[in-house]
Amino acid sequence: MDDVTKFPRPMVTVDIVIFSMHDHELKVLLIKRDIQPYKGGWALPGGFVHIDEDLEVAAKRELLEETGVKDVYLEQLYTFGDPKRDSRGRVITIAYFALIKSEGQRLDPKTDVSEANWFSAYQPPKLAFDHSKILEYALKRLQWKLEYTTVAFQFLQDKFTLTELQKIYETILHKKFDKRNFRKKIFALDIVEDTGDILEGMAHRPAKLYKCNKKIGELVEIL
Amino acid sequence: MDDVTKFPRPMVTVDIVIFSMHDHELKVLLIKRDIQPYKGGWALPGGFVHIDEDLEVAAKRELLEETGVKDVYLEQLYTFGDPKRDSRGRVITIAYFALIKSEGQRLDPKTDVSEANWFSAYQPPKLAFDHSKILEYALKRLQWKLEYTTVAFQFLQDKFTLTELQKIYETILHKKFDKRNFRKKIFALDIVEDTGDILEGMAHRPAKLYKCNKKIGELVEIL
DNA sequence: CCAAAAGTGTTAGTGATACACCCATGT
DNA sequence: ACATGGGTGTATCACTAACACTTTTGG
Numbered sequence: 080m081d082d083v084t085k086f087p088r089p090m091v092t093v094d095i096v097i098f099s100m101h102d103h104e105l106k107v108l109l110i111k112r113d114i115q116p117y118k119g120g121w122a123l124p125g126g127f128v129h130i131d132e133d134l135e136v137a138a139k140r141e142l143l144e145e146t147g148v149k150d151v152y153l154e155q156l157y158t159f160g161d162p163k164r165d166s167r168g169r170v171i172t173i174a175y176f177a178l179i180k181s182e183g184q185r186l187d188p189k190t191d192v193s194e195a196n197w198f199s200a201y202q203p204p205k206l207a208f209d210h211s212k213i214l215e216y217a218l219k220r221l222q223w224k225l226e227y228t229t230v231a232f233q234f235l236q237d238k239f240t241l242t243e244l245q246k247i248y249e250t251i252l253h254k255k256f257d258k259r260n261f262r263k264k265i266f267a268l269d270i271v272e273d274t275g276d277i278l279e280g281m282a283h284r285p286a287k288l289y290k291c292n293k294k295i296g297e298l299v300e301i302l
Numbered sequence: 303m304d305d306v307t308k309f310p311r312p313m314v315t316v317d318i319v320i321f322s323m324h325d326h327e328l329k330v331l332l333i334k335r336d337i338q339p340y341k342g343g344w345a346l347p348g349g350f351v352h353i354d355e356d357l358e359v360a361a362k363r364e365l366l367e368e369t370g371v372k373d374v375y376l377e378q379l380y381t382f383g384d385p386k387r388d389s390r391g392r393v394i395t396i397a398y399f400a401l402i403k404s405e406g407q408r409l410d411p412k413t414d415v416s417e418a419n420w421f422s423a424y425q426p427p428k429l430a431f432d433h434s435k436i437l438e439y440a441l442k443r444l445q446w447k448l449e450y451t452t453v454a455f456q457f458l459q460d461k462f463t464l465t466e467l468q469k470i471y472e473t474i475l476h477k478k479f480d481k482r483n484f485r486k487k488i489f490a491l492d493i494v495e496d497t498g499d500i501l502e503g504m505a506h507r508p509a510k511l512y513k514c515n516k517k518i519g520e521l522v523e524i525l
Numbered sequence: 526c527c528a529a530a531a532g533t534g535t536t537a538g539t540g541a542t543a544c545a546c547c548c549a550t551g552t
Numbered sequence: 553a554c555a556t557g558g559g560t561g562t563a564t565c566a567c568t569a570a571c572a573c574t575t576t577t578g579g
Binding site for chain 1: 306307309310311312313314350351353354355356357378380381383384385390391392394396
């Protein structure tokens with residue numbers, strides 16, 4: 080058996096768990112399958128890796144094709160390879176984890192998909208294949224990243240208020256933070272900068288707008 | 303294109319970065335390749351995933367076949383899929399991260415391999431394919447795991463002295479710790495238990511032997 | 526008695542938590 | 553003037569970091 084290229088080969092896909100924050104709720108983007116198996120069911124966007132295509136490139140391509148979403152924060156999540164996870168045969172999937180700014184983009188699926196939609200990440204519908212397991216794994220990663228890196232800013236526009244930032248943390252980690260302590264911590268970490276602008280038009284005192292001065296995803300112990 | 307099983311398929315392998323601690327040095331297990339490409343060169347143990355085999359099972363099987371090592375702590379590390387990483391064609395590899403007790407096992411390669419040996423993990427020889435990159439990634443994971451989980455105990459026998467434990471940390475993280483503070487921390491975390499035994503026969507005061515009372519890899523902020 | 530590693534406490538500083546009131550705006 | 557969320561400081565407690573000497577053994 081010297082010619083290793085003769086081994087039977089599995090199929091390889093990428094699946095993307097993409098999160099966003101809408102109306103103070105964490106959302107995950109799902110697509111409605113228009114082919115079997117699980118036709119008509121909801122699934123993570125994803126698809127087959129082309130034979131000459133890098134994995135991350137494949138993930139970005141599938142995301143764009145199936146949902147119209149681009150310019151995301153993307154990182155590899157985990158590879159799922161249970162031999163029985165797909166009834167069509169051996170399919171190994173490399174799952175990716177993506178974040179996108181709230182109200183960032185319109186959904187505009189192009190291929191293979193009848194519909195793409197945002198769902199509550201904590202109460203998703205039943206999902207095809209082992210996608211529920213992948214989603215759970217992604218949620219854990221998101222929580223971890225929030226506490227130890229600056230990914231939270233990825234959910235926000237370039238300019239944001241500290242209350243918006245705090246809500247991101249509270250929503251994803253399911254706990255309340257003390258406003259004064261939260262701000263003290265953020266300032267002490269020196270990860271935001273006052274832009275000088277304020278958010279007007281509210282029926283209360285206008286909030287200062289800040290921007291992030293670290294690279295997204297940079298390792299900084301936040302909480 | 304409804305029959306997705308007709309897509310051209312990549313090859314899929316697993317590679318295992320297995321660490322151990324010998325003579326206060328972190329070691330990685332490498333095998334000498336006896337087939338092309340990189341014949342005669344050093345590489346991480348690994349090989350093709352069988353068509354009906356779970357990924358973790360494949361990693362354990364390859365490790366046993368190529369090195370004789372079993373009963374390891376094993377977790378998935380990362381999936382490397384650069385289309386050019388293997389000259390034989392498209393090969394995607396799921397890298398695993400493994401730890402084994404010091405002086406745990408004898409090396410006893412069975413197949414496809416002329417030789418298996420331990421090398422300094424920080425000054426390894428030139429490696430085949432992109433295995434240097436995989437090793438670097440594994441070293442980072444190891445350092446992280448050491449600080450935030452109880453994996454360090456995986457390097458030690460069931461009973462160990464606190465100085466042995468401290469040396470694991472110092473060797474892998476490249477820094478010295480104060481003996482008193484280190485012990486205070488470990489005791490405060492309540493992760494070790496006095497066995498009542500002592501390590502005799504040294505030309506100095508004998509050390510107490512402790513055991514770990516947490517599951518290996520459990521999440522506990524150590525340092 | 527010497528060498529070598531084991532074992533042990535205190536202090537000062539830093540960061541975490543808990544907590545309540547005034548401010549600026551739109552209606 | 554009132555409702556709404558924005559913005560701020562202090563006191564306590566817990567944890568971290570720095571630091572040196574005595575103990576026990578074998579040779």
